[in-house]
Amino acid sequence: MLGKTSLLLCLLLLGLALGIESESERKVKKEQKGKEPPRNKARSAGAGAGGGDGGVGGVGGGGSSNSMASTARVKAKSGPGQNKGQAKRPGSDKVARSQKKAAGPRNDAGCTAIGGICQRNTYVCQGRYLKEKCVGTPGRQCCMPAGGWDVFCAGHHHNRVRACDGFGCGAFNSVRNGARFKGVDIVCDDYGKINAPFTGTLGGPVGRREADGIQFDGVKLSNSVHCVKIFHIRPHRYTGPISQGETLGYLLPLQERLSGITSHLELQMCDQSDPTAFI
Incomplete structure (x- = not known):
């Protein structure tokens, strides 16, 4: 009887000791869990959520959190501070063009x-x-x-501006058909030879139509300094180089169309400035 009682007492003491040990282990684990950093808590929470959904779900949860973290790092690197120096300032192209032009x-x-x-x-x-x-x-x-231009009309000693007649005046800025005439009429003879006033290049045919419907044809002559349009003439050619004093063509007969008018050619500067100083 005494032996059974001592055996029972030993078992009771052993169980009590095991209970105390397990209780102390739970306290230690609880303290360690309280000291865990917040980042580790978040990871353990994510892992726990993944594990709750199964093996595949746990892997997917971890990959999602990693991709979100990498996306945040990329956004932080490519933030507004990095693109600030690369962005073009408004109006920079206009400033560059104006500087180049000026x-x-x-x-x-x-x-x-x-x-x-x-x-x-x-x-x-x-x-x-x-x-x-x-x-x-x-x-x-x-x-x-000024000066240096040759005489336009063969047989004339100088370029003479057409005076006023029954059809108008030939001076620059004279009134013609209710508007200012931006050219000069130089007196020539019908079918007379017309010479090139300066060395240059023929730039093709030109034409001008008056308000009354009359069409005036001519040719363009230019070089690095001057550019003129000569009307009322029939040039021998419309393109190519030509020397000063070389025959350009002949004057079209104005008397057949406008009886009583002073026969002349019409000279205009390409920029509509006054050519009087050169003739």
Whole structure:
């Protein structure tokens, strides 16, 4: 009887000892879990959620969290601070074009090579000013001396501007058909030879129609300095180089169409400026 009682007492003490040990182990695990960092908690929570859905679900949950983290890192790297220096400022293209346009010539060679002088356009020029030939401010332009043009009409000693007759006046800016005439009429003879006033290149046929329906045909002549349109003539050719004084063509007969008018050719500058100083 005494032996059974001691055996029962031993078993009771052993069970009590095991219970105390398991209780102490639970306390230690609880303390360690409380000290775990927040990041590890989040990972363990994600793993637990994945594990709850099964093996495949657990792997998918971990991959989703990793992809979200990598996306956040990419966004942080390519944030507004990085693209700030790469973005174009508004209007930068316009500024670049205006600077390129305002650059102009680098020296005065474009003016001096054709016999001109670079000076301020407020000074008197015995001829005409050409733009974009001189370096500096826009007010500094190339002064081309007048003269040097040959006589247009063969058999004439000089270029004579047509005076007023029953059909109008031939001077520059005279009133013609209710508008200002931006050209000059030079007196010539019907079917008379017309010479090139300067060396240049023929630029093809030109035409002009008056308000009364009359069509006037001619040719364009230009070089690096001058550009003119000559009407009322029939040129021998419309293209190619031509030398000063070389025969350009002949004058069309105006008397057959406008009886009593002073026969003439019509001269216009391509920019509609006054050609009087050159003739």
